Amino acid sequence: MDTQALSSANIARRAAQRVLGVFPERHRRGALSFIRMTLNSRLALLGMKAYTRTPLRPASAEHSEDRRLPGRLEQYFDAHTEGYGIWKWRHYFDAYERHFSRFVGKRVRILEIGIYSGGSLAMWRDYFGSDSEIYGVDIEEACRAYADECVGIFIGDQADRKFWRDLQQQLGTVDIVIDDGGHEPHQQMITLEESLRLLRPGGVYVCEDIHGTLNPFMSYINGFADGLNGADKRLDGEELGYKANAIQSAVHSIHHYPYLVVIEMRAGPMRELRAPRHGTQWQPFL
Numbered sequence: 001m002d003t004q005a006l007s008s009a010n011i012a013r014r015a016a017q018r019v020l021g022v023f024p025e026r027h028r029r030g031a032l033s034f035i036r037m038t039l040n041s042r043l044a045l046l047g048m049k050a051y052t053r054t055p056l057r058p059a060s061a062e063h064s065e066d067r068r069l070p071g072r073l074e075q076y077f078d079a080h081t082e083g084y085g086i087w088k089w090r091h092y093f094d095a096y097e098r099h100f101s102r103f104v105g106k107r108v109r110i111l112e113i114g115i116y117s118g119g120s121l122a123m124w125r126d127y128f129g130s131d132s133e134i135y136g137v138d139i140e141e142a143c144r145a146y147a148d149e150c151v152g153i154f155i156g157d158q159a160d161r162k163f164w165r166d167l168q169q170q171l172g173t174v175d176i177v178i179d180d181g182g183h184e185p186h187q188q189m190i191t192l193e194e195s196l197r198l199l200r201p202g203g204v205y206v207c208e209d210i211h212g213t214l215n216p217f218m219s220y221i222n223g224f225a226d227g228l229n230g231a232d233k234r235l236d237g238e239e240l241g242y243k244a245n246a247i248q249s250a251v252h253s254i255h256h257y258p259y260l261v262v263i264e265m266r267a268g269p270m271r272e273l274r275a276p277r278h279g280t281q282w283q284p285f286l
């Protein structure tokens with residue numbers, strides 16, 4: 001980390017100590033962990049800024065993700081110059097291909113929150129194929145216009161838990177949820193929690209348009225992701241291992257992209273995490 005980052009860190013730490021004094025004793029622990037998380041993300045940002053100033057070696061650039069050819073979804077988007085509107089950040093297409101391609105041609109059910117002008121629903125149908133079922137949610141009544149024999153429409157507020165309960169009753173479970181709705185952190189939090197009830201094992205959740213550093217929804221996701229590192233209940237026996245917590249058991253992985261987060265669910269529960277040693281020759285120091 002450079003000296004600018006270090007001196008900012010020291011200033012921030014001293015400020016944090018002063019701020020902490022303002023909180024009554026009983027709230028200090030919560031305040032401290034909030035300040036620590038905020039500080040850590042600021043520090044990471046400063047540290048990474050310095051790191052990313054280092055130019056990439058040409059060998060890395062050759063294998064860069066940026067060099068991948070446009071996939072089918074991006075080709076569809078580029079070719080779609082008329083008709084129902086689609087509005088996506090271009091760099092999302094790479095991530096879609098990475099996480100969605102295994103569902104193509106299967107009997108999959110896709111739910112997108114945020115319909116707007118209907119074009120993305122048609123794009124999903126084209127990509128996933130004729131066995132797919134596509135569903136859209138929007139708060140605007142006008143979006144009912146995009147219902148047809150391949151696309152189901154539900155009108156409601158993604159921040160309303162009652163709406164989600166009704167939706168679950170009518171719809172059952174789905175393989176993929178894409179949150180491209182109102183983009184407010186409280187809407188995104190509720191949508192994530194409710195989507196976890198709807199998702200089938202092996203399903204994928206995507207939240208689009210998480211804008212701004214220190215975004216509250218991002219902090220929420222980071223807290224969730226922190227659960228993946230839980231190591232609380234050590235398993236009996238010689239071998240290193242822990243009992244999986246609820247997040248480790250259900251969540252396969254969490255992926256971050258600019259403005260985008262993807263959560264992949266496990267196909268089945270993982271009950272424990274183990275680190276076996278294989279081999280017969282070992283150094284004496286561990």
Ligand SMILES: C[S@@+](CC[C@H](N)C(=O)[O-])C[C@H]1O[C@@H](n2cnc3c(N)ncnc32)[C@H](O)[C@@H]1O
Nearest residue numbers: 086087114115116120138139157158180181182
């Ligand atoms: C960015 S647009 C969706 C774009 C579309 N998915 C696409 O790719 O072209 C956002 C949509 O979310 C809808 N929306 C906003 N707030 C909402 C809420 N609370 N619940 C459900 N939909 C909401 C808006 O009406 C709008 O149609």
